[in-house]
Amino acid sequence: MNRRRTQFLIFSGSILLAFLLQLTPLPQAIIVLKPYWLALVLVYWAIETPDRVGLGFAFLLGLVADVLTGQLLGEQSLRLLVMIFIVLRFRSRLRFFPIGQQTLAILALLLNDRIVVLMVRGFSGDPMPSMGFWIGPVIGMIAWPFIFLLLDDLRARMRAKET
Amino acid sequence: MPLASPDKVSLFAEGAVSTLRLIAYLTMAMIIMVIDHRGGYLIGLRNAASAIVEPAYRVAAMPSEVAKAGRLAIATQSHLVDENRNLREALLLAQARLNRMSALVAQNDRLKKLLDVQKDLGLGVQLARLIDIDLDPFRHRVVLDAGSQQSIVVGQPVLDAHGVMGQIVEVLPNTSVAMLVTDPTHAIPVMVERTGLRTIAYGTGSIDRLQLPNVPISADVKVGDLLVTSGLGGRFPAGFPVGEILDVSNDESGMFAAAIARPAAALDRSGEVLLLQDLPQPMGPPAPTPVQSEATGLPAASDPPGSGNRP
Numbered sequence: 001m002n003r004r005r006t007q008f009l010i011f012s013g014s015i016l017l018a019f020l021l022q023l024t025p026l027p028q029a030i031i032v033l034k035p036y037w038l039a040l041v042l043v044y045w046a047i048e049t050p051d052r053v054g055l056g057f058a059f060l061l062g063l064v065a066d067v068l069t070g071q072l073l074g075e076q077s078l079r080l081l082v083m084i085f086i087v088l089r090f091r092s093r094l095r096f097f098p099i100g101q102q103t104l105a106i107l108a109l110l111l112n113d114r115i116v117v118l119m120v121r122g123f124s125g126d127p128m129p130s131m132g133f134w135i136g137p138v139i140g141m142i143a144w145p146f147i148f149l150l151l152d153d154l155r156a157r158m159r160a161k162e163t
Numbered sequence: 164m165p166l167a168s169p170d171k172v173s174l175f176a177e178g179a180v181s182t183l184r185l186i187a188y189l190t191m192a193m194i195i196m197v198i199d200h201r202g203g204y205l206i207g208l209r210n211a212a213s214a215i216v217e218p219a220y221r222v223a224a225m226p227s228e229v230a231k232a233g234r235l236a237i238a239t240q241s242h243l244v245d246e247n248r249n250l251r252e253a254l255l256l257a258q259a260r261l262n263r264m265s266a267l268v269a270q271n272d273r274l275k276k277l278l279d280v281q282k283d284l285g286l287g288v289q290l291a292r293l294i295d296i297d298l299d300p301f302r303h304r305v306v307l308d309a310g311s312q313q314s315i316v317v318g319q320p321v322l323d324a325h326g327v328m329g330q331i332v333e334v335l336p337n338t339s340v341a342m343l344v345t346d347p348t349h350a351i352p353v354m355v356e357r358t359g360l361r362t363i364a365y366g367t368g369s370i371d372r373l374q375l376p377n378v379p380i381s382a383d384v385k386v387g388d389l390l391v392t393s394g395l396g397g398r399f400p401a402g403f404p405v406g407e408i409l410d411v412s413n414d415e416s417g418m419f420a421a422a423i424a425r426p427a428a429a430l431d432r433s434g435e436v437l438l439l440q441d442l443p444q445p446m447g448p449p450a451p452t453p454v455q456s457e458a459t460g461l462p463a464a465s466d467p468p469g470s471g472n473r474p
Binding site: 020055067070071073077078082120126129 | 205220300
């Protein structure tokens, strides 16, 4: 029971942290470099504990993110839904990819996410963003191994402490 | 539970999640988006959730606050002395200008009384601080630490010491969101100060550029010309600096000259901003004037800001 609780703490803590990182500012010069933290963390949990992260969870989390950032309600829901669906569909393969290959898969996911954003903005009549828009996924790809190893290590430690 | 039972999961099976659920959720997301786009319910929802949203903003701004405090703590004394001297000089200069201005205001007031003008342009301002968070790098919005409880309303112009920064687009109880003049969806009516030519400056999405895409090709616009607000459109009062022309060239069609300007306000640096309280052109009949106990020369300065000017 205790173990479940620590697991849950790591899970909810990492998602809260992702929300805060998403809002935390960067210096103006490198502002476009910010990766989509929320998606990265959510993808990790979808790969590792898919019983927690379903489509409904992604949908709700997206709504919360939209309320926080005050854009179009439902935009991030759609983005996270598409992402989590692909991850869950290919989960059994993604899990056993070596880390390099996994990282490339993440890049593809994040690029796909950008295309979804462009579609939503196109339909809602927003102006198209600048070229810097496409840098985010690359930074997200670079950040992925660190997030993956960090969270994996954290969970492994907790498990070791229990036994 | 989205998982099928373990014995059914294979590496290449459809298994894990069903497409039907995806389609249901996607439809739901799309319906929400369309409804929100048409009706703008998000602002109401954000207002209802402001008890969570606002603390989240404060927490997210904390790292940069800490960094700022740290930088201040390790700043050398000579640096601070320098800064202090510069500020003193700037204050002196501003004070001198202000003294001249108050003489002019008094004169203007007298002249206006002669002309029987009812309304005067009292300049009520309110100070607010930026909360340093980033809602979306591709939309130029900033969050301010004053909201409807501090009587902020949508549409108020936001200024800094150097010029116009933008306008309030959304108000929560204790915070508000302002759109900067460089946001791609923002446009501001401007006037070239030297010649009086009126045009519109659009945001470009990059923080140090404005564009003026429809200047007549024969118009007299030069590099270095200052742009000020023209006061048309009734949102920004006239005469505040907006930017400086950096470049003038022909647009693709050859029908117009396209100019690029640099915003006057320090959009990426300002910590404190001013919110203008009086919208420039009050609509409708003037409010009944309260009985004045003593006749002062400056009614604009003696009124509490924002109390007497709005019906």
